[in-house]
Amino acid sequence: MKVRVAQRKMFLAGKWVDRDQTITVTNPENNEAIATVPAATQDDMLDAIKSAKRGALISAKLPVYKRIEIIQRAATFIEEEREEFAVTIALEGSKTIREARKEVERCIQTLRISAEEARRLEGKTIPFDQSSGNENRLGYYSLFPIGIIGAITPFNDPLNLVAHKIGPAIASGNAIIVKPATVTPLSALKLANVFSKAGLPNGILSVITGRGGEVGDTLVTHPDVRMISFTGGLETGTEIAKKAGLKKLSMELGSNSPVIVLNDADLNQAVESTVSGAFWAAGQNCLGVQRIYIERDIFKEFKIQFIKRTTLYQTGGKLMESTDMGPLINEREAIRVENLVNEAIKQGAILECGGQREGAYYEPTVLTNVPADATIAKEEIFGPVVLLFEVKSLQDAIERSNDVNYGLQAGIFTNHLQSAFEAIQQLNVGGVMVNDSSDFRIDSMPFGGVKGSGLGREGVRHSIQEMTEPKVVCFNL
DSSP states (O other): OOOOOEEOOEEETTEEEOOSSEEEEEETTTTEEEEEEEOOOHHHHHHHHHHHHHHHHHHHHSOHHHHHHHHHHHHHHHHHTHHHHHHHHHHHSSOOHHHHHHHHHHHHHHHHHHHHHHTTOOOEEEOGGGSTTOTTEEEEEEEEEOSEEEEEOOSSSTTHHHHHHHHHHHHTTOEEEEEOOTTOOHHHHHHHHHHHHTTOOTTSEEEOOSOIIIIIHHHHHOTTEEEEEEESOHHHHHHHHHHHOSSEEEEEOOOOEEEEEOTTSOHHHHHHHHHHHHHGGGGOOTTOEEEEEEEHHHHHHHHHHHHHHHHTOOBOOTTOTTOSBOOOSSHHHHHHHHHHHHHHHHTTOEEEEOOOEETTEEOOEEEESOOTTSHHHHSOOOSSEEEEEEESSHHHHHHHHTSSSEESEEEEEOSOHHHHHHHHHHOOSSEEEETSOSOOOOTTSOBOOEETTEESOBSHHHHHHHTEEEEEEEEEO
16 A cells, blocks of 8 residues: 655644654554654744743633533544544554554543543632631632643554543643654644644644654753653653653653463453453553463463464554554564563573564564563563463462562452452552453543552543642631
């Protein structure tokens, strides 16, 4: 399929602008150019911040019903163009067309939820007379927008993760500047376009395309930007935290997600769920299943079934309906994953299936006998590789699950209520999925982790909490 190279403009405070210097967006499946976008400069980002200062004042004064109407209209426009959005996601990124369609549906839900949560920007009355001498005082607190939010988004969910920044920001009366991933900016630009069509006033939203080194630091360090919402890797998140200064930070920084399978689990359910959780979006998924701890009595049977199901996974062209898994985002990432697997094999790991690379494609891969101190067992793989471990007990599985510097989500398969609650209490993560893999999320739930997995929580209502500040009002009568 030959794709025409389109010239896209970026969205700067309500205006579509281009630049002489551009960035080429390529399809990782074949490295074919599909579009160019402006390579923004530091001056562009400064202009966006300057405009966002005015936009923040407009947004804060925008009546709640207007915010709701705009967000709902944007969601409706996406519904009307859902297949075009899905094809854009599939072409610029790693997702298959079936995976991309699901992301579009989630984006619509995220925006619908954002509109609903705008109704709930509520405060509370404060009983000041709880303290002696304040009998004549009464008051309350309410939530106020913080101003300008800087959002930096990753390539693996190029539409819905952008919606998770923009929807709550507009719902809570803020201005927002989005710096999308350099390799997948097209979905974010299409999202900006629907907000423009929906009537969002100029200045409230900018989507600035460019390289992080050129525009990212300006966004992160500028004193007028009062919050940075970042989704990405731990190393980059750590650097942002060092540079940001005194402002709010909300960060989802990935994981090395464990799943525990106990002897009493429904084996078919556990296999089906964890295979899907391991290889969705070619494993480039912060919630992706990476380590599976299986009790000794069922380890052999689980391994046989898991490998059999994995070998049925179909890789191929992303726009083909039969394809289960596409390529990684580029060949460099596929080589990185290949090197991690080869390093583990040299340390004694056993390759059960997969392990072959062709360009940006890397086969769904299963390893056993992986040393506990291997890099692939400790760090985030962010690729289609899963590790199977035999454990002697639930406690053994919990201890090994916690023995990494990540804690986003975990899963446990069991039909024993006490075992489930032991895992819930002891797993050091932001979410525990019982009889599900770690790769489960709805867009309204609080989402985030502990340790190296990040700071704060996303999920629309919880993002709004991060993007607002309480203001206390007290009357002395």
